[in-house]
Amino acid sequence: MAGESVLDFEGRVAIVTGAGQGMGREHAVMLASRGARVVVNDINEGRAKETVEAVTGAGGTAVVDSHDIVTASAELVQTAIDAFGRLDIVVNNAGINAYGRFWEMDADLWWRVFNTSFQGLVQVARHAMPHLIESGTGRMINVSSNALMGLPNDTSYAAAKAAIWGLGNSLAGEGREVGVQVSTILPVAWTPMLEDAFADPVIQQVLRENFPASAVSAFVTWLAHQDTTVHGQAFEIGGVAAARTVFSVLPRVQVAEATPEEWAANASTLMQDGELTPLPAASDSFRAQVVNLAPEMDAYLPADAANVSGN
Ligand SMILES: NC(=O)c1ccc[n+]([C@@H]2O[C@H](COP(=O)([O-])OP(=O)(O)OC[C@H]3O[C@@H](n4cnc5c(N)ncnc54)[C@H](O)[C@@H]3O)[C@@H](O)[C@H]2O)c1
Structure with missing residues (x-):
């Protein structure tokens, strides 16, 4: 000391x-x-x-x-x-x-x-x-x-x-x-x-x-x-x-259509390793998923998007 x-x-x-x-x-x-x-x-x-x-x-x-x-x-x-x-x-x-x-x-x-x-x-x-x-x-x-x-x-x-x-x-x-x-x-x-x-x-x-x-x-x-x-x-x-x-996610995988068959066809991609993105809070997870599919929400959603989800 x-x-x-x-x-x-x-x-x-x-x-x-x-x-x-x-x-x-x-x-x-x-x-x-x-x-x-x-x-x-x-x-x-x-x-x-x-x-x-x-x-x-x-x-x-x-x-x-x-x-x-x-x-x-x-x-x-x-x-x-x-x-x-x-x-x-x-x-x-x-x-x-x-x-x-x-x-x-x-x-x-x-x-x-x-x-x-x-x-x-x-x-x-x-x-x-x-x-x-x-x-x-x-x-x-x-x-x-x-x-x-x-x-x-x-x-x-x-x-x-x-x-x-x-x-x-x-x-x-x-x-x-x-x-x-x-x-x-x-x-x-x-x-x-x-x-x-x-x-x-x-x-x-x-x-x-x-x-x-x-x-x-x-x-x-x-x-x-x-x-x-x-x-x-x-x-x-x-x-x-x-x-x-912290909780992290691997790269998101997107299918053309939400069907079980599409997921079966993309399973090997989903199972690949890749760069990790840390998600320090539930609000970061929510925000990242929304912005991924609806990029226009990037500017709309507050940094603390959990407030929007009502969590
Ligand atoms: N030792 C490790 O490497 C390790 C790893 C991960 C997590 N932990 C966690 O760390 C904490 C301490 O672990 P430790 O290894 O010193 O445990 P330990 O078993 O040496 O001591 C735990 C103490 O808790 C007391 N206890 C049990 N039930 C109780 C109750 N209902 N009310 C009041 N006291 C009660 C026991 O009498 C005991 O003295 C625990 O929560 C344990 O799960 C330990």
């Missing part, structure tokens, strides 16, 4: 969900090390207490909260208000995973993974939002995953993480109007969750050395800071490297 001033969170209050271990613990420790008062939420109370001890042992301030984010998110948010009187930052980090073939997996387990990872996040966000608005510099960082692109044998988790991405990008637009910045991260870090996913010792060693959970915390802490203006974006983050992540 030579020559850099430390990002100061004095006076700020943060909730980190799933902070009893893994990345959540590191997020709580790092935010507290910069002066934030932290609510350490984890359904596993013993582990949440260990995180609080790590924070207070280093001179920081934190309280334990063991509410289930799915069923008791109002109580979780209330913990922050009761303990510290305000709420400025929410790191929606808690999530669970379970593997299995979609059609063989126990339906209750499938929904438990989805609901813990998505419904829990929605509920925490819903109850936190009024306080984040009141903060004036509210920050919400939602933890998705590159699994959102699709991961065989991990359908529930992938679906939940895709839902988080869509929710976050939408909420970011609403948050902009009320001073709340919403960001999404797709992290990679060596945590108990990843230990379950990779049995190969070679991969384990590389992950352990290059992808410490605390590296993701550095990125989260930057996004959470009141002076950070970057928001409404999703980022891959692992170790010391990050990349902004």
